[in-house]
Amino acid sequence: MAEVVVLDEDFRRYLDLLSSSGIDAVGTDDPGAVDDAEILLASPTLAGRVVHRLASLDWVQSTWAGVDALLAVGIPSGIVVTRLEGVFGTQMREFVLGHLLAHTQRVAERMTARSWDETPPALLDGTTLGIMGTGSIGAAVARAAGHLGMTPVGLSREGRSVPGFVRVHSDRLEFAEGLDHLVAVLPATPGTRHIVDADLFERLEPGGVFINVGRGSAVDTPAVIEALASGRLGRAVLDVLPTEPLPDGDPLWQVEGLVITSHTAAWSRPTDVVSVFLGNLECRRRGEPMRGVIDPERGY
Amino acid sequence: MAEVVVLDEDFRRYLDLLSSSGIDAVGTDDPGAVDDAEILLASPTLAGRVVHRLASLDWVQSTWAGVDALLAVGIPSGIVVTRLEGVFGTQMREFVLGHLLAHTQRVAERMTARSWDETPPALLDGTTLGIMGTGSIGAAVARAAGHLGMTPVGLSREGRSVPGFVRVHSDRLEFAEGLDHLVAVLPATPGTRHIVDADLFERLEPGGVFINVGRGSAVDTPAVIEALASGRLGRAVLDVLPTEPLPDGDPLWQVEGLVITSHTAAWSRPTDVVSVFLGNLECRRRGEPMRGVIDPERGY
Numbered sequence: 001m002a003e004v005v006v007l008d009e010d011f012r013r014y015l016d017l018l019s020s021s022g023i024d025a026v027g028t029d030d031p032g033a034v035d036d037a038e039i040l041l042a043s044p045t046l047a048g049r050v051v052h053r054l055a056s057l058d059w060v061q062s063t064w065a066g067v068d069a070l071l072a073v074g075i076p077s078g079i080v081v082t083r084l085e086g087v088f089g090t091q092m093r094e095f096v097l098g099h100l101l102a103h104t105q106r107v108a109e110r111m112t113a114r115s116w117d118e119t120p121p122a123l124l125d126g127t128t129l130g131i132m133g134t135g136s137i138g139a140a141v142a143r144a145a146g147h148l149g150m151t152p153v154g155l156s157r158e159g160r161s162v163p164g165f166v167r168v169h170s171d172r173l174e175f176a177e178g179l180d181h182l183v184a185v186l187p188a189t190p191g192t193r194h195i196v197d198a199d200l201f202e203r204l205e206p207g208g209v210f211i212n213v214g215r216g217s218a219v220d221t222p223a224v225i226e227a228l229a230s231g232r233l234g235r236a237v238l239d240v241l242p243t244e245p246l247p248d249g250d251p252l253w254q255v256e257g258l259v260i261t262s263h264t265a266a267w268s269r270p271t272d273v274v275s276v277f278l279g280n281l282e283c284r285r286r287g288e289p290m291r292g293v294i295d296p297e298r299g300y
Numbered sequence: 301m302a303e304v305v306v307l308d309e310d311f312r313r314y315l316d317l318l319s320s321s322g323i324d325a326v327g328t329d330d331p332g333a334v335d336d337a338e339i340l341l342a343s344p345t346l347a348g349r350v351v352h353r354l355a356s357l358d359w360v361q362s363t364w365a366g367v368d369a370l371l372a373v374g375i376p377s378g379i380v381v382t383r384l385e386g387v388f389g390t391q392m393r394e395f396v397l398g399h400l401l402a403h404t405q406r407v408a409e410r411m412t413a414r415s416w417d418e419t420p421p422a423l424l425d426g427t428t429l430g431i432m433g434t435g436s437i438g439a440a441v442a443r444a445a446g447h448l449g450m451t452p453v454g455l456s457r458e459g460r461s462v463p464g465f466v467r468v469h470s471d472r473l474e475f476a477e478g479l480d481h482l483v484a485v486l487p488a489t490p491g492t493r494h495i496v497d498a499d500l501f502e503r504l505e506p507g508g509v510f511i512n513v514g515r516g517s518a519v520d521t522p523a524v525i526e527a528l529a530s531g532r533l534g535r536a537v538l539d540v541l542p543t544e545p546l547p548d549g550d551p552l553w554q555v556e557g558l559v560i561t562s563h564t565a566a567w568s569r570p571t572d573v574v575s576v577f578l579g580n581l582e583c584r585r586r587g588e589p590m591r592g593v594i595d596p597e598r599g600y
Contacts (some may be wrong), residue, residue: 090425090449097448098405098421101398108408110561114553116545120567121398125390147447149390150398245416253414261410267420 005037007046010270014041023281041277044070052076058194059284061277063268065137067213068188070222075296082280083300084273085292088266089140095265096141096183096211097148099237100124103209126147130175130204132195133185133214134162137266141183153179157191158293164202176203181210188215189299207234214240214266221252228257239265307346308363310570317574344370349414349417352376359584361577363568365437366515367594368488375596377521380435382580383600385592388566389440395565396441396483396511397448399537400424403509425449426455430475430504432495433485433514434462437566438501453479476503481510488515489599498523507534513565516541521552539565557593561586 001040004025006014011027018025025041028034031049040047040060045068047060051073060081062070067083075081102108104122129145129178131138134154141151142164152165159170169175174197176182186192196212197220204210209277212219221242227233238252238260244263246252252260280290294300304325306314311327318325318341325341328334331349340347340360344367347360351373360381362370367383375381389541402408404422406472429445431438434454442452442464452465469475472495476482482504483549486492496512497520504510510533521542527533537559544563546552552560580590594600 046524091421091423094401094424094448095405095421097397098401098407101394102402102405102407105395105398105402107398108411110559111408113560113562115548116562118545118562118564120564121391121393123391124394144447146592147444148394245418248415254314259407260413262413262416262418264418264420 002040003037004039005034007031007034007040007042007050009043010063013046013270014274017270018277021274021278023278032064039281041273044068048073051079059280059290061280062292063273065266065268066187068215071296071299075294080290081294081296082276082290082292083294084276086136087269087272087276088137091266092137092185092213093140093144094240095261096212097144099170099210099235099259100129100181103235123149123182127151127180127208128178129155130155130182131165131180131185132172132175132183132218133187134160134165134183137213138162138183138185139164141185151231163179165233172200173203176200177276178203178205179208180205181208183210184212184214184218186218187216187300192218192219193300194220196220196223198226201227201232204232206232208236209233209237211237211239213239216244224258225252225255228255233257235259237261239263248250303337304335304339304341304445307331307334307340307342307350309343310363313570314363314574317570318577321578323578339581344368348373351379354382357596359580359590361580362592363573365566365568366487368515368599371594371596371599373402375594380590381594381596382576382590382592383594384568384576386436387569387572387576388437391566392437392485392513393440393444395443395539395561397511399480399511399559400429400509403535423449426480427451427480427508428453429486430455430479430482431465432472432475432483432518433487434460434465434468435485437513438462438483439464441485450481473503474499476500478503478505479508481508482507484510484512484514484518486514486518487600488517491599492518494520495520496520496523498526501527501532503520504532509533509535509537511537511539513539516544523559525552525555528555533557535559537561539563592594 006025006027009029015027015278031046034050036054036056038056043063048070062083123268128151132155145152154165154168155175159168161168165268195218224236226269239261282288306327308330315327331346334350336354336356338356343363348370362383365384428451430453432455436454445452454465454468455475459468461468484496495518524536535557539561583590
């Protein structure tokens with residue numbers, strides 16, 4: 001039995017990176033080929049198919065940020081799951097600022113313009129950005145927004161203050177009141193289901209941008225379509241959806257003002273994954289707490 | 301004779317703002333209606349039509365950043381011209397980051413997508429941004445780029461180091477070597493004419509973005525078209541052009557990968573203009589140096 005097993009579509013790349021860090025491991029993309037392991041470095045979907053039958057397993061390091069696919073099958077007691085944490089801020093801040101600025105600067109209209117038009121762009125400077133989720137990704141987005149003169153306002157379960165946010169609410173409707181733009185970075189949990197709905201959109205200033213880079217279940221999609229139609233939202237960018245991939249021909253592709261980005265806002269770069277894994281491996285050997293440990297009760 | 305005369309298309313707005321700051325002034329948008337003034341708050345084009353015949357004139361505060369239209373008619377000795385300075389950084393950083401990120405995040409393609417596409421975006425993080433011009437606008441763009449993990453490299457006449465830039469060159473070809481993206485923020489002077497040309501583009505990494513937010517004369521436009529056609533540039537954004545407005549039907553509107561933004565990257569907000577004017581008025585009364593004083597020899 002191998003101590004470390006990689007179970008991921010990209011297992012060859014991970015084995016190369018682990019090998020050059022002096023870590024012995026075996027790898028596969030076939031759950032049926034794994035008979036036992038102490039440690040799994042695995043995608044949550046594939047891990048979910050083996051986690052109940054590997055006798056020696058005590059730690060799963062996810063190669064993704066969101067581990068809802070693994071939580072859905074139940075994590076046996078005695079197994080620690082760590083999610084990929086602290087590596088997506090860079091990608092997420094570029095995605096969020098890019099889509100906010102593309103709207104205010106009217107980039108798509110400018111790209112197809114065929115005559116001189118001196119209408120000035122709107123500014124993000126001086127506007128408020130609501131960020132649902134104040135973890136490492138939310139905080140990275142808040143800092144980047146603050147650098148452009150935006151006022152970042154957070155929402156979290158406890159409403160605890162977090163560096164980078166001017167304030168953090170725990171009441172979602174108080175949070176939403178008067179926000180210019182809104183970003184959701186929430187995990188898929190029972191508590192976040194449809195937390196973004198028509199009541200929330202009603203509180204926003206009209207004409208702003210809504211971006212979902214968390215999980216599709218957090219958003220009531222019909223409410224987004226209505227808010228776009230009424231002008232309550234100026235644009236919506238959904239990187240994540242309740243059903244992925246969204247099939248060709250789905251009416252969502254045709255909704256005016258809705259941008260679907262196919263779950264690409266943050267991708268797991270193998271070098272980042274391996275760096276998180278090695279850090280946690282070292283913590284485990286020293287008996288120190290690992291980073292990104294999942295609380296199955298809380299769901300993230 | 302009025303001490304302060306406003307000569308600008310927006311003169312009514314300026315008079316309101318001056319009046320609420322306790323400044324007596326008269327205003328017009330007709331150069332023929334101005335018979336004398338000690339101080340002109342004026343657009344450079346209109347100021348150019350009166351500057352040689354106002355006997356008492358000793359100071360012109362421009363309502364724009366670029367005063368080449370005024371320099372073109374020659375500034376009589378004894379008249380100080382100040383340009384609008386220090387107020388465009390906020391607008392320019394949003395314009396530049398917006399167009400860079402819209403390209404790397406493929407926003408326009410995403411807006412018209414009709415099927416799931418998991419191609420990840422490119423990142424600005426870890427790339428180099430060349431900025432031609434290290435004044436207050438260039439420095440604001442450099443700081444914003446640095447906050448997104450880019451390496452900002454400057455070009456200026458003297459090559460003096462400037463906060464916000466990791467280095468500043470005085471040789472334009474050394475400067476351009478290996479840059480990922482390029483922004484020009486240069487004034488119109490004899491020394492900057494066609495300073496952005498095919499030789500410069502040859503030094504860049506292929507596939508990046510070129511943005512001109514300075515003056516159109518700095519850029520050899522046919523070289524931009526060629527660089528887009530060859531793939532040397534992935535996109536070019538020209539906010540300024542040698543002839544403005546660009547006429548309808550001009551072939552430039554049709555060039556693939558070329559975005560024309562109709563000189564809107566930074567607009568003079570009357571509140572900013574008046575704030576700069578009042579600051580300089582106070583310096584003048586105290587006999588202290590004003591901000592943005594033009595050196596007619598240097599041309600900016």
